[in-house]
Amino acid sequence: MASTAMMSASDPTVRASWTGLEGRLACRDGTIPGSTAGVADGYVQGNLAVFPERLADDFRLFAERNPKSCPVIGESRPGSRAIPDLGLDLDLATDVPGYRIWRNGAVxxxxxxxxxxxxxxxxxxxxxxxxxxxxxxxxxxxxxxxxEMGVRVPMYRTSIPCVPAGPFAGQMVVSMRPLTPAQAIRAVEITARYPRVHGAPVHLARPDLIGIRDLGAPDYGDPVRVGADEIPVFWACGVTPQSVIASARPDFAITHAPGCMLITDRLNAEFAMA
Incomplete structure (x- = not known):
């Protein structure tokens, strides 16, 4: 018989109403087994990238040079599984519902x-x-x-080059959301206020111009329909480090699985520019 927690977690309204800590603890105990989309509405979620300390300076510089793709909102001390600025009861090794293990650039x-x-x-x-x-x-x-479709946002590798740093180099990954042209203009205005979470789109329409051949075949996430009156709108994506890891080929790394984020205690409103 399903536990009360599991039954509650199956209700999107309940998941959305959780605090960041409640969402994080649900991931820790396995109550949330996959995507964290719609969990703990209002709380900042983050992509995870973990490297040996000898590569940390290079990745930090890579992130500074590519702030659209890699806006760092927290960094741990070597060996620590905590980042107190993001949450006091937070364990980087258990609180993401899905991790990827990398060796020599391969999952x-x-x-x-x-x-x-x-x-x-x-x-x-x-x-x-x-x-x-x-x-x-x-x-x-x-x-x-x-x-609306109950799937993960589609994400694509592009031909847009990142600015390299040390061994880290490669192409930007973008996420896509279909919108009408009028909605796209409004989306640019809204998301430009959030530079610490990718900010405004990097490209509108014409996926072929950024190296995307088939919108129906995303490299990560799931395909979604694009209406006849809509254009694809592309934002820089925090999965970019995973594309870069494949090129840099570090002997060891850990990332989140796409869609499976770290839920923090920070509020989205804190990250909005006036």
Missing amino acids: VGERTEVADLWRDDLVAFVIGCSFSFEAALVEGGLPLRHV
Whole structure:
């Protein structure tokens, strides 16, 4: 018989009403087994990228040079599984519902916790997530097709080059949301206020101009329909480090699985510019 927690977690309204801590604890105990979209509305969620300390300076510089794709909102001390600025009861090794394990640039496994893999030399970076500006889009009356369809947002590797730093180099990954031209203009205005969570779109329409051949075949996430009166709108995406890891080929790294974010105690409103 399902537990009360599991039964409650199946209700989108309940999940949305959780605090950041409640959402994080649900991920920790396995109550949220996949995407954190729609969990703890109003609280900042983050992408995760974890590297050996010897690569931390290079990745930090890479993030500084590519702030649209990699807006860092938190960094751990070497070996620590906590970032107090993002949440006091927060464990980087257990509180993401899906982790990817990387060796030499390839994914070698996916897990729901990585406590036994955490080392004294690991440094974790938490990168702002588009879930934060999505809340603002909804408040602005704009539709989110992937939410309507109950799937993950589609994400694509592009031909847009990132500015390299040390071994880290590669192409930007973008997320896509279909909107009418009028809605797209409004979306630019809204998301420009959130530079710490990717900010305004990097491209509108014409996916072929940024190296995307088929909108129906995203590299990450799930495909969504684009209406005849709509254009695809593309935002820089925090999955970019995963594309870069494949190029940099570090001997070891940990990331979140796409769509499976770290839920923090910070509020989206804190990240909005006036």
